Amino acid sequence: MSADQDTSIELIAPDRSRQTVRVAASPFLIGRGSDSGNHLQLNDRRISRQCAAIISEGGQYYIENRGQKLGIFVNGEKTDHRQLNDGDVISFGLADSYEIIFRSSSNGAVIPDMMTLIGKMPDTQTTPGTGAGLSKLNLLLEASMLLHSTLPLQAVLSTVLDHAIAVTDADRALLLEPDETGKLQPRFARGAGLVRLPSESFSPSQTALRMALEQRSSIITEDLAQADSGLQAAQSIVSQQLRAVVVIPLYAGGRTLTTESGTRHRGDLLGALYLDSRRRAAFSKLDRQILDALAVQAASILDNARMVERERQRQRLEQEVNIARDIQQALLPRGLRDFPHLKVAGINIPCLAVGGDYFDVFKMADGRTAFLIADVSGKGLGAALLTTMLQGALSGLMLGADPAPMFRHLNNFLCEHAEVGRYATVFFAILHNDGTLEYINAGHPSPLLLRSGDATEPFTEGSCPVGLLPDVEYRVASIKLHPEDTLVLFSDGITEAVDPEDAMYGIDRLRALFAGRVDPALDYLQQTALASLREFSRGASQADDITLLLVRYQPSAEEAAAASQ
């Protein structure tokens, strides 16, 4: 036998217990009893005394039928003479009898991780056939492919458990994850044969888990009968008649750090792989290396899958916010058209994806035109929700309802739901065809009135914002507009815009901007205001939404004539 070969057989007894026996001779004789000089003695009367032999020849192993009447089967195929490969299953044509798994593993190479294992694969492939070693490498390859898969986390982790069972030949496997307190809790379990087990019924050996976490390294126990006494006496191990236990703690960062004092791991604990069996286990060096590599993969998968999950959640949220933004923008008056006696221009620039400001212009059922600007305290999604609700409520005024009771109702509604914790300032106005402007100012900055080159703030009459104080009265005030009068409605995001030195734009600057201009186009005014704001802030990031609505009273000639009489 060559030095780099570690050849053995795994004997599976009729009771399914397992035992590893070295193939230490050639021929290696198999049969019932010891009379025939059998190296492997099988206690089954249906098996011949001289049954079979394993022969080593030129670095290869072969099985020969030496007298088993029912035949020798390799992987279910009857044979008289056949080459053996790692993982081949030898049976004797008998139900409920012995089976033998041939194990032949390369032993010389240190296999630190999957890449090395994959690097070795061409070598493995030059030997004919495929053995169990290669199939285990395939498990690793599959595991690494899962890293790039888009399967749900649950499915990925189930596969990891199945692979771990395949490598260790365990009865069952459990994935544990730390809860908020850091204590490992069963997440889900798999049994041999790709079955799902209820994780609640699985009571892993806490002693083994604790040992693995304390040592920050794997606990691999082939036979508890010969194990560390502390583990042997552990209650769950005794009560569940466990013979073999494997615990592999999974750490973020994946990489194992090998030091002189053993293998240590760094990074956060992601969980643990736990496997156990009521049978004695036998792990070859390759098995252990594959198990270690699999654990590194498992940790990466877990880490990666969690990152993917977090990213998905973030994307979902972003998608939701985008939908909210689209809805909100769609609710703004689209393509502001001019109304028969009102020219309109407006812009809303939320400082986040969605905003707490909005404006609206609509024609009422009786032919008057209403316009409004609203600013909900705060910003972002919370403010946007209230903004949209407010818009829906106020659009009801389109049907001609009386605005003052409507504001009282809105105010009390919001105050009753004080947990909302937000309020809104609103300037609401109804323009009659004759230029009479009725308005309610609910705590909003007075719009500017541009008339013959002067900019004034005549709308100071008013009430407090809606949603701030219960049982407030809202009064409708009135003012008469002249033809070509222009109203500048703005949110405090404009007057409170800051420059890099935190100076505020201020109402005076806004007033000065508009003063002295006679009848420029509304779009031009809007553009001028935004340019002025941009120039002032010099790129300083703004903390609030910016909303500007400009309306100009332009009656028809007859209306103007009627109004002047």
Place this chain on the structure above:
Amino acid sequence: MPSEKMQIVATVGMRDRQKILALNGPLTIHTIFNFQTAVREESTAAVIIDFSGVPFMDSAGLGALVGARVALQKTNRQLAIAGLNTPVKALLDMSKVSSFFRIFTTVEEAQAALA
């Protein structure tokens, strides 16, 4: 941004069952939770909020201040504010809520008035 931190110092007033909360810093979305907690902790018949250390207040601050006013009123207690600077007073005025507060120039005046 200007400093978004606020300290609150609570002291007893000249008269029985008066408490003075001196705010030092802006009353904004970043600091209202401190403010709300400090107000909630008081159980005296009158609370005077000293604004002389408050450079500015935003809409969230205004909401919190009105909230304090409403909360104290529900338990039949008094709230007064004192030492408001011009921007803070302007925000109260613009929002039309000034009339809902007892506003004093100094904390001393407030203490004397809230007998």
